[in-house]
Structures are given as structure tokens and as C-alpha cells.
Amino acid sequence: MKFSCQKEDIVQAIQIVMKAVSPKPQTPILSGIYMKAEGNQLTLQATDYEMGIICNIEAQVAAPGEMVLAGRYAQEVIRRLPGTTVDFEYNNQEKMVYITSNRSKFSFLSMEATDYPTIARVEGRSSFQISDVILRDLIQNTAFSCSHEESRPIFTGCLLELKEDSILMAATDTHRLAVKSDTLEEFQGEQKLIIPSKLLNELQKILQSDMPRTVNISCSPTQISFEVDNVYISSRLIEGQFPDYHRVIPVEFKTAITLKTDEIKGIIDRIALISRTNDYNVITMEFANSMVKIYSANPEIGNGEEYGSAVINGDDIRISFNADYINDCLKLIKSPEFTLSLNGPLNSAGIRTESEPNFVYIVTPVRS
Amino acid sequence: MKFSCQKEDIVQAIQIVMKAVSPKPQTPILSGIYMKAEGNQLTLQATDYEMGIICNIEAQVAAPGEMVLAGRYAQEVIRRLPGTTVDFEYNNQEKMVYITSNRSKFSFLSMEATDYPTIARVEGRSSFQISDVILRDLIQNTAFSCSHEESRPIFTGCLLELKEDSILMAATDTHRLAVKSDTLEEFQGEQKLIIPSKLLNELQKILQSDMPRTVNISCSPTQISFEVDNVYISSRLIEGQFPDYHRVIPVEFKTAITLKTDEIKGIIDRIALISRTNDYNVITMEFANSMVKIYSANPEIGNGEEYGSAVINGDDIRISFNADYINDCLKLIKSPEFTLSLNGPLNSAGIRTESEPNFVYIVTPVRS
Incomplete structure (x- = not known):
């Protein structure tokens, strides 16, 4: 097996297929990347038995063949090679692969391609x-x-x-x-x-x-x-x-509150510095007088509270959440405003935005 | 104790004095930062008994006093506060410090300033x-x-x-x-x-x-x-x-070799991917024919070798080093070239550059 390819191409392909290499492979061969050179193409494969990835790149194939490139060392070396092209030559007898680029020459012990569990294509129903x-x-x-x-x-x-x-x-x-x-x-x-x-x-x-x-x-x-x-x-x-x-999605809500995305994200980021020291990362939100007060307390450390503006349609309410569950969702929201919909302090709340009507997030409050 | 200061100033001051806070403080109070407000100045202090740091910043002091700000939580909160100024108020009875900035209000349990080992100024001989x-x-x-x-x-x-x-x-x-x-x-x-x-x-x-x-x-x-x-x-x-x-610095060297800094750094970076898998991180350098060959081998993984250009004044030589010991020094060198001076494979080598005559680096080779 002998081929050469663009360094950029193979580095990217290795990076992609590596996502299917488990950090703790079930068998030693699954720590490697299967490579096959044929026609004017190099095929790379990796699998952890659950997921499999195949990536094809262009290559100048002087002698077709297959091998399993072992270990993360080889992959790190390829990434740092000095040239724009890389030459590979695999010696079946020695089970060594020779990798050359400019004046750099590396050799790595490799594994038998025949032992590698190749990935079968899903034959689609x-x-x-x-x-x-x-x-x-x-x-x-x-x-x-x-x-x-x-x-x-x-x-x-x-x-x-x-x-x-x-x-x-x-x-x-x-x-x-x-x-x-x-x-x-x-x-x-x-x-x-x-x-x-x-x-x-x-x-x-x-x-x-x-x-x-x-x-x-x-x-x-x-x-x-x-x-x-x-x-x-x-x-x-x-x-x-x-x-x-x-x-799980409530048909209607008693209170609908419009909040500013960046403002609430910032407040929760700060208050979460207190709440995350607690067991359940609990923040409480109190809605009244066109304001939301967000707070959290840990008797061993201290308290934090901060006010944000809120347009409240419906009853005033106090409700507690796991701070992460709110911020995970706010991180995704691109609109400057979002609506938090509530049905009382113990019922599921909803988050939606006007600009993304096809998205809804439902979160269970925490009893506090 | 009551004062306000610029957020930027106190964040920077905390960052500086924190360098003297041990990650594993000997006593709980050493996990905190001592603060004293007096005149129009806030003094921050931290120590791990070995090292002490004092940092002064401007502050509007409404009531002078001292306290020990506890724990990393308070420090993280201050860094993320929304306003450009921060107000501090310490309540002696409650041992609580109240930190306010814009609509953000935090309180933290604090420690007695009297328990803090204040840093004595070095009375210089x-x-x-x-x-x-x-x-x-x-x-x-x-x-x-x-x-x-x-x-x-x-x-x-x-x-x-x-x-x-x-x-x-x-x-x-x-x-x-x-x-x-x-x-x-x-x-x-x-x-x-x-x-x-x-x-x-x-x-x-x-x-x-x-x-x-x-x-x-x-x-x-x-x-x-x-x-x-x-x-x-x-x-x-x-x-x-x-x-x-x-x-330790040899008076003279038998061989003086001029090498390109970036080229050799790049080669050692790559070859070290092999050598660092060995016990002593050993790379070997072979100087001959206006070239240096740098290589390393690990029988369980593979080999790496690469050539760089070299101007050799003196005998050809082969010598081995711990790769880190060479690259630690090359990282510092700003000149495009450096001189590696040798007295045989078992004697100390020297690294110098023409542009920095006041610097010399001596490194012991490895027997290989």
C-alpha cells in the first residue's frame, strides 16, 4: 500500500473519523483508524461498535491496499508535519507504516486491516x-x-x-x-x-x-x-x-411574561455563582410590578439577588428553577426577547420566542 | 466599613493578590483577601506565609474599616458584576459584606480582619x-x-x-x-x-x-x-x-554549530511526539555534512527522524538530549539563529545567540 495526499485533507478526515474512536476502546484495534487506498481515493473508517464514520478523500495511489493506523501518536504527528503533501507506505511484513513529508520521516507500528470490523452501510428500508x-x-x-x-x-x-x-x-x-x-x-x-x-x-x-x-x-x-x-x-x-x-406541553398558561434575553442570561449567570454551591442549583424568580427579582441563597456562603425588567400578563408569581435548565435554553435564543409562560409555582413552565414559533421548551419548577 | 471603587480596579487588584492565595490554604482565613479602607484608598492583602502581596487602589471611603473577603465565590461574582462601580458595605455584627453594582446585590459571609496575618514590610538592610x-x-x-x-x-x-x-x-x-x-x-x-x-x-x-x-x-x-x-x-x-x-560553563568548545531557531524548534516539536513516549524523552542529534539529523525511537510505537540545515565548525558528532531541555531554551530565543557548542557526546553543551551575548544556557547530554 502506497499513496500520497494533501496534508490538510487527511488531517481533517482523521479529525472527523476520530469522533467514532472511543477514549476507552473495547479492543486495541478500535483505537486505530482503518485506511484503504484504491483508485484515486483514500477511505478512512473508525467505529466504537455503536457509531461508525467513513470519510473519503482524494489520493494519488501508487499501490492499493489497506492498513490500520495505530494510536493517537501517529495522528498528532500527521497534524504537525511540515509539508503540504504527505506520503504513506505500508509494509505488510514489518507491519510498519512509513509517513514522509518534506524532510520529516516517521514510522509507526500498525495493525492488521483484516482484524478491523469494517462498517456496513445501512441498507435502508x-x-x-x-x-x-x-x-x-x-x-x-x-x-x-x-x-x-x-x-x-x-x-x-x-x-x-x-x-x-x-x-x-x-x-x-x-x-x-x-x-x-x-x-x-x-x-x-x-x-x-x-x-x-x-x-x-x-x-x-x-x-x-x-x-x-x-x-x-x-x-x-x-x-x-x-x-x-x-x-x-x-x-x-x-x-x-x-x-x-x-x-407534557400545557395547552394554555395563566401568566405570560416577556423578558429580555441578554439581561436575564446575565443575571442568571451571576446568581448561579451562588446557586451552584447548593445541591440543586436552585434560583427563585419573583414577578411583580413589571420587574423580576432573581435570587439564590446558601447559608454557608451568602446571597445574591438582582432585578430585571418584565412585562407581566397575568398574576404575580414566585417560582424556582434549576439555574442550568433555564440558561441552557436562553443560550440558544437569538431573539432579544422571550416569553416565559407559567401556570403556578408547581406546574411546568414554557419558554418560547416570537421569532421561532416552531420551538418550545418546557421545564419543571423546583419546590422551594 | 463602607466604600466604593471602580470595578476594573478591584478586579485587577484581586487578580494580583490572589497569586499569594494558596489553592490549599494552611488555615481557612488564608483563603480570603484582607481589605482595608482608609483615606481615599483600599488596600488588598493576601499571603500564604511564604509570599505576601499588597495592592492599593483608589476608593471613595464613606466609613473606614477592615474585613477579610472570603472564598473564591465573592471574587468570581465581583468579576461578573454588571456596573462600572462597585459598592461594599461590611457589617461587623453579622460578619456579612454587602456588594452592590447596578441592580445586582450580593452578600457574603466574611471573616474577622483581626485574625488575618498582616504582611510586614521588609525593613531593608x-x-x-x-x-x-x-x-x-x-x-x-x-x-x-x-x-x-x-x-x-x-x-x-x-x-x-x-x-x-x-x-x-x-x-x-x-x-x-x-x-x-x-x-x-x-x-x-x-x-x-x-x-x-x-x-x-x-x-x-x-x-x-x-x-x-x-x-x-x-x-x-x-x-x-x-x-x-x-x-x-x-x-x-x-x-x-x-x-x-x-x-559549570565550559571555557571553550571543540565544535560550534549554527542552527536555524524556528527550523530546529519545529523538528524537535515533531520528534518529541515520539521521544515523550519514552522514559527520558530522549532525542538524538547527528551532525555531519552541513546537516543535523534529529531522531528518536520507541520500539513499541515507532520512529521519527528529520533533517535540518547546520553550519558545523569542528568535528562531526552525535549527541542525545532530553527534548524538553532543548526546547525550553529555544522557546526563549528571538534570534533567527543560535549556536550549539559541544565538547563531545558526554560533555555539557552550550546554547548562545549572537544578539543576546549576556545569556548562556548549559545542558547536560543523555547517554544513549
Whole structure:
């Protein structure tokens, strides 16, 4: 196996497929990156058995072949090589790969390509297409609400719901729920899938291109794949029934309060310096007289309070939240104002903005 | 006690005195910052018993007094306050300090100022002055060579030597030695002091101003202090006899090699990715035919080698070093070229540059 390629291309490809390399690989070979040179193309693959990533780049292939590039050392070396092109030569007998760029020459012990579990393409029972901008927005507005507790797998994934003319993503950790939807130009079949948030978070990073692109999605009963440009990502789906999120969204609210996004974000940032020293990171919000007072106290440290302006439609109210649950949502909001809707101090609250009518965030208050 | 001050001023002052707050304070009160308001001035103090820092800033003092501001929470809050001025009010009975800025109001449990070990000024047997630029340069070019092993205190400090018309700093961890000197405009008395490198590293950060300033240095047999603008830093000195550094610097070298600073730095950065996986971080340099070959090998990972250009005056030679010991020094060198002087593979090597004749770095090779 012998090929050369642009340093920039292979560095980027390694960075992408590395997202599927577990920091604690199940077997030694999964710490490496599978590489195959053929035609005028280099294919890189990595998997942790749950997620698999394939990335293709252009290469001048002098001798086709395959190998598994071992360990993070080789990857760090490639990133720092002095030249714009990199030459690779793999010696099957020695199991050594020789990497050359300008006057730099490295060799690394490599692993047998035949031992590597290559990633099978998801043979789709169905497939559909979506713009990367829409998909990125769906992920960004929901995936942060997933749980990290592996004991309840359903809550570690996002629901993806495909209906006649709409696509919707929803995520909940049982304390809060985020739902975002968008319209589709044409009917692409009905779907209800639960996708691991870990995959979606990695996918979101790959979708950060400035150029609008189309993402091809395929799914089988247990697997899903995303293909965009030269990158192919596949993952298992989460089995089970996602909770009925409609039931969680209150039909109406007694009080609707309009608040300034940046002002409230700033206040919560400061008050959270106190609240985060408590067990449940609790801040209390008191709405009255066109003002909100936000405060928190820790008897061992001190207190913090601050006022912001508020347009209150409905009854005055005092309600407490986990500070992170509010700020996680405010971080996403681009509008200068948002609406906090309430049904009393012990009932779920809602956050919406006028400019993003397809987004809703529901959060459970804390008893205080 | 009641005062107000500019947020920017107090944030900067807290940042400076915090350098004397140990992450693991010996007693709870040493986790706090002593503050005293008097006249139109606020004095902040912190100490870990080894080092003490005093910083004065302007303040509008409505009621003079003193207190100890507790914990890192208060400091983080002040940094994030929304206004440009901050009001402080300390209530002796409650032992609470009230901090207000715009519509933000925080209160923190504080500690008794009477319990705080105030920092005594060093009553100098002698004192001298030096420009901050010269002092910063002396520290920057030597302190990195100090040892971190507390078991041999002498090597954790820098020697400061004041002679007729020169000031000199030297540091060694026994594997390498850095010496930097400068001229003084007037004779300020002879001195030989060993200053803890921890203090010098913090001092160097404080000396990062663009405006040239004068540093006043005072010393007693056991203490030293540095005063620059509104900041006063004092520290114990290290007792003992600093090794005779003159004996370590070879009088002459058999081979003198001129190398390109950036080229060699880049090569060592890459080859160190291999060498740092070994026990002693060993790289080997082979000089011949107007070239240097730098390489390292780890039988379990692989090899790296790279060539750079070299002007060799003297015999060809092969010599090995700890990669960090070379790169620590190259990082400091501003000249495009430097000279590596050698006396054979087992004798100390020297690094100098033409543009900085007052600096010399001696490093012991590794047997390989």
C-alpha cells in the first residue's frame, strides 16, 4: 500500500473519523483508524461498535491496499508535519507504516486491516433527504435536553418524527423537554426514530460548513445513517417508545411574561455563582410590578439577588428553577426577547420566542 | 466599613493578590483577601506565609474599616458584576459584606480582619532599583531552569547577583543551567540572594505592563520585597549556598554549530511526539555534512527522524538530549539563529545567540 495526499485533507478526515474512536476502546484495534487506498481515493473508517464514520478523500495511489493506523501518536504527528503533501507506505511484513513529508520521516507500528470490523452501510428500508441547515437547527435546539444516564436509554436520545410535511425533533431528561420542528418541501414518508444524542452532537459538528448541503438519511429498524459530501456516519437506533411529548406541553398558561434575553442570561449567570454551591442549583424568580427579582441563597456562603425588567400578563408569581435548565435554553435564543409562560409555582413552565414559533421548551419548577 | 471603587480596579487588584492565595490554604482565613479602607484608598492583602502581596487602589471611603473577603465565590461574582462601580458595605455584627453594582446585590459571609496575618514590610538592610524590563528579562531567561523538587530547596530558586556595574540571574536543576546578566547604570551595592522561582514567576506576570516602570527591591537577611506602582510583593529568601555556576560553563568548545531557531524548534516539536513516549524523552542529534539529523525511537510505537540545515565548525558528532531541555531554551530565543557548542557526546553543551551575548544556557547530554 502506497499513496500520497494533501496534508490538510487527511488531517481533517482523521479529525472527523476520530469522533467514532472511543477514549476507552473495547479492543486495541478500535483505537486505530482503518485506511484503504484504491483508485484515486483514500477511505478512512473508525467505529466504537455503536457509531461508525467513513470519510473519503482524494489520493494519488501508487499501490492499493489497506492498513490500520495505530494510536493517537501517529495522528498528532500527521497534524504537525511540515509539508503540504504527505506520503504513506505500508509494509505488510514489518507491519510498519512509513509517513514522509518534506524532510520529516516517521514510522509507526500498525495493525492488521483484516482484524478491523469494517462498517456496513445501512441498507435502508427507507431513506429521505434534508438540508444540513435544518438538521443542524433541529439538533442544536433539542439535543442539550437529553439525559446522560445510561440506565434509561430512551432519554439519552432524540426523537425524530417525520410526518406529511414536517420534520420534528424532541428530547427530554424528564425534568425538561425541548421540541423543534420545521417544514419539509415534499412528503418523504412517515418515521419515528430515537437517535443517540452522542451521534447527533458529533454530527452537528460535522454540519458546520458555510455551504448549504443535502444530508441523505437512511434507516433500517435498528440503524440509521447520515451521508453528507464525503462523510458517512451510521449508528444504532435506541429501541423503545418515546414518551408522548404532546401531553407534557400545557395547552394554555395563566401568566405570560416577556423578558429580555441578554439581561436575564446575565443575571442568571451571576446568581448561579451562588446557586451552584447548593445541591440543586436552585434560583427563585419573583414577578411583580413589571420587574423580576432573581435570587439564590446558601447559608454557608451568602446571597445574591438582582432585578430585571418584565412585562407581566397575568398574576404575580414566585417560582424556582434549576439555574442550568433555564440558561441552557436562553443560550440558544437569538431573539432579544422571550416569553416565559407559567401556570403556578408547581406546574411546568414554557419558554418560547416570537421569532421561532416552531420551538418550545418546557421545564419543571423546583419546590422551594 | 463602607466604600466604593471602580470595578476594573478591584478586579485587577484581586487578580494580583490572589497569586499569594494558596489553592490549599494552611488555615481557612488564608483563603480570603484582607481589605482595608482608609483615606481615599483600599488596600488588598493576601499571603500564604511564604509570599505576601499588597495592592492599593483608589476608593471613595464613606466609613473606614477592615474585613477579610472570603472564598473564591465573592471574587468570581465581583468579576461578573454588571456596573462600572462597585459598592461594599461590611457589617461587623453579622460578619456579612454587602456588594452592590447596578441592580445586582450580593452578600457574603466574611471573616474577622483581626485574625488575618498582616504582611510586614521588609525593613531593608539594603535596597536597590531596577527597570521592570530588565528584571522581567532576567526572570524569563532563567526561572524555567529551576527544579520543582522541594527536597533540594536551593535548586527551586534563582540566584540574584548584584556586582559593581551588573546584575545577574542564574538557575539550575543540576541537569541544565541558565545565566542571564545585564548592566546597571550605577553601583547599588553587592548582593547574593536566592529567590524562590514561584515568586519570580508570579512577579513576571505582574511586570507585563507596556509602560516602563521602576521596581524597588529591598532585602533583609531572610526576606526580599519588590515594589512597583501600586503593588508590593514580599517573600522569604532561600537559605544556603548557590553552586558556583562559573565552574559549570565550559571555557571553550571543540565544535560550534549554527542552527536555524524556528527550523530546529519545529523538528524537535515533531520528534518529541515520539521521544515523550519514552522514559527520558530522549532525542538524538547527528551532525555531519552541513546537516543535523534529529531522531528518536520507541520500539513499541515507532520512529521519527528529520533533517535540518547546520553550519558545523569542528568535528562531526552525535549527541542525545532530553527534548524538553532543548526546547525550553529555544522557546526563549528571538534570534533567527543560535549556536550549539559541544565538547563531545558526554560533555555539557552550550546554547548562545549572537544578539543576546549576556545569556548562556548549559545542558547536560543523555547517554544513549
